[in-house]
Amino acid sequence: MTDEYARVQEAAAFVGARVPTVPEMAIVLGSGLGDFAAHVADAVVLPYETIPGWPRPTVVGHAGKLVVGQVRGRRVAVLSGRAHFYEGHPMANVVFATRVVAMLGVKAILLTNAAGGINTAFPQGVLMVIDDHLNLIGTNPLIGPNEDRFGPRFPDMTEVYSKRLRAVADRAAAKNGLAIAHGIYAGLHGPSYETPAEIRYLRAIGADAVGMSTVPEAIVARHMGMEVLGISCITNMAAGVFDQPLNHSEVMETAQRVRGAFIALLEEIVENA
Ligand code: HPA
Secondary structure (H helix, E strand, O other): OOOHHHHHHHEEEHHOOOOOOOOEEEEEOOOOOOHHHHHEEEEEEHHHHHOOOOOOOOOOOOOOEEEEEEOOOOOEEEEEEOOHHOOOOHHHHOHHHHHHHHHHHHEEEEEEEEEEOOOOOOOOOOOOEEEEEEEOOOOOOOOOOOOOOOOOOOOOOOOHHHHHHHHHHHHHHHOOOOOOOEEEEEOOOOOOOOOOOHHHHHHHHHOEEEEEOOHHHHHHHHHHEEEEEEEEEEEOOOOOOOOOOOOHHHHHHHHHHHHHHHHHHHHHHHHHH
C-alpha cells in the first residue's frame, strides 16, 4: 500500500464514520462561492483541520470545511475551500479532497471556479460550462508510481467533463432562465495573472477561459472513475482584453454579484444530476 493510499483511506474512513450515508455528488466551491455551503440541510460540518491528513488552504475567500448533507433532497458533500498548487502544496495535497470523496464512494464531482474570460464574446459574470480543458500547469497529479487501486496508469481523457452532466447543466440553466456559456478552460499554475501576450497565445490554442485550479482535480476524478462537471464563473476579462489591470478584489466582487444565480443553478443541477 502506498503511503498516499493509506492517507486517503484514513481521511475517507474518518468522514465515512461521521456521515449517515455516502453522498451522491461532491461539489467543490471556487473563489467567493463559499455561500453555497449554507444551503445544505441536515449538515454535518467537518472543518478541514479536524480531518486526518487534510491539507489546509490559505487563500482569502476559502473557508476550509467539508459540509455533508442534503440539497433538494439529494445527498451532497460540499467542499468549501480547496488547496491550490500556487500555495506551495504538493500535487498530492491539491487533489487530496477529490481522492477522499472518490474513496468514500461518491460517483460525481462538480468543480466550480473563478476564471478569466479569454473569449471576448463572454460577458463578465457569465457562468461557463467547461467542455474540455488544457492542462498547462506544467505537471500532472498522476506523476509517480501508479496506485492501481486509484485507477489505471494511463487514464483516458477523451471525455473528462461528462456529456450527460453538461446536458443536465444546460437544462438547469434553461429552467432558471439563465444564459450560460460553454468553453475550454486553460489551467495554469499561477499565482501571477497572465500577461496580455500569454492570453493571446491561450486564445490561439483554443482556450475560452483561464484559471488556477480544477484541472488537477478533474484528472484525478477521472482516474478514480468519477463523473465530472466543471463550471467557471467568468469573474473578469483576462489580461489585455481591456486596458486595465487585474486584481483579486474584482474576482471576488463579480463572484459575489452572481452568487445568487450560481447557487440557484447548482441546486437545479444537483436535483437533476
Ligand atoms: N486568470 C487566471 N485565473 C483567474 C483569473 C484570471 O484572469 N480570474 C480568476 N481566476
